[in-house]
Amino acid sequence: MGGDNAPEMVIEGIEIARNLHPDARFILFGDENRIAPYLARFRRLGDVCEVRHTDHAIAADEKPSQALRRGKKSSMRLAIEAVFEGTAGGVVSAGNTGALMAMSKFVLRTQPSIDRPAMISFFPTRRGRCAVLDLGANVECSADNLVQFAVMGAAFARIELGIDRPTVGLLNVGVEELKGNDTVRTAGQALREVDFGFEFAGFIEGNDICEGTVDVVVTDGFTGNVVLKALEGGSSMFVSFMRQAFQSGLASKIGYLLVKPAFQQMRKKIDPRAYNGAVFVGLNGISVKSHGGTDGAGYANAIGVAVDLVRGRFSERIQADLEKSYVIPPESVEDTPRAAIS
């Protein structure tokens, strides 16, 4: 029921995803009366979909705490509970981000070796794409949090990009070991010392994101959120300047007709729909946030991310990576009950 154009956009997305992932099955939580007409549009969609009716949906402006308290019968909550119960492998929602994060965390719980779940998503780069986390789940992060983000990001890249040993960089204001604040320096040291099954590329700078220097960019949720939105704003400014240029005078307009196919090819590389599907990582289950303003093709991408992570046994792999590498020194067990970097 979430998103600007739900449930139509969601069902169009499922129809696209059904063709890409023929063995996937879908449970749709929401208002049956509103879902049925759209479902009926696609002949074979009924075979892979099951509708579970509920009248209640979380509003776009509802606070996470309200959603937690009052949304126990909401479509979002029931969908997350299906993951908790094992009926579903993962949940995908285009609804209220804060509510999805709060309810996913409350129902699915943080996985044992992780202190703080984080939000991850792909960014376009010159060379393809890179995963960036945390995109805003944690405005303040410890060095331990950053190390765990690196492990989760690498597991994500391994499954989504199919790279066995992804490269991981820690976002900083310079590449030298002494640069930055205590938190990034301590995290950098831990990542240099322990082999977590990925290539630690050391500190990277802001420009490295779009240059595609690494497969995974690790940062705190404040910086990650600001950078994500800054790049979105920059990209949209650029596209609007381009549009103005193409419309300024007859020669430009004719020129545009000739350039158009190549230009559309290029826009595909930065099409937000191709990057749709931010994942709330570090939980006992898969929870994927679709952009609310996307279309069917974008929603299908978010579903694809969830399908890949369920198939790739994402949470279990994070757990295994951390258990392999983390050593809990006996004398510090009390200070850091869950995990400590040796």
Place this chain on the structure above:
Amino acid sequence: MGGDNAPEMVIEGIEIARNLHPDARFILFGDENRIAPYLARFRRLGDVCEVRHTDHAIAADEKPSQALRRGKKSSMRLAIEAVFEGTAGGVVSAGNTGALMAMSKFVLRTQPSIDRPAMISFFPTRRGRCAVLDLGANVECSADNLVQFAVMGAAFARIELGIDRPTVGLLNVGVEELKGNDTVRTAGQALREVDFGFEFAGFIEGNDICEGTVDVVVTDGFTGNVVLKALEGGSSMFVSFMRQAFQSGLASKIGYLLVKPAFQQMRKKIDPRAYNGAVFVGLNGISVKSHGGTDGAGYANAIGVAVDLVRGRFSERIQADLEKSYVIPPESVEDTPRAAIS
């Protein structure tokens, strides 16, 4: 002597600036033998330039501490000392950024009402330009620092943009008052409560930078540095994708010839040379950093920024704004010896 193509690029920049600012005079610190041939190229340049010879120049890879210790006779140091002595109104350098910051701070000293100097520069936006600070001088910032950055940024915008009451936004992960960490929330509260002579627009998000929502964007030096470089990287990715699109096939190539004039017009809007000249604000004097890889036109812009700030009596205006607005409550004088937000 600083920059990839000095002193040639610098002298070309002075020649351009001389025409734009006919009453400006220039003192060139550096190797007379290397400067003279370039100076001789421009007939009337000798009238407004004076060369002060020194053999020593700070290397691009020199650490700030080394530069401070060993660079006492360097061209950079002597240029900054000319500002301290009042011989020059401001210094412009395309050399080592860390050394320029360290030496400027050491020689010119932080101005009385400011705790931490910061780096400010303009970014392109849909509506024109906005000034962003801190771009990396302080990786960790207190709420007081952010408030002072806002005052300095507003003074900068007043002079450079000619706006009497500029709008100032505080970069955060959301616009609601409760969003973000303690530091931005406390700074936000102070900026809402005290009238510092600008319009406080409250919290803004990453996308607001390029959307041109405000004239001045305030953030800590970690976030600011990462965002600056991320936008540079994003912009360069975009331009490279465009270039690929225009070169893919005959139709695109012909189309490009027709679009070219409009496209170049558009590229001017994001031309880094037009934004050249980052200012180290909060000192008793003007210190401007030019990009090392710029050309004469870019260097002339950096000179223009310095000329404007000297004419606008930048440091004095910051001092006046802060003295007008800051109240030091007697009981908290010991905790915060320099300034406290009432």
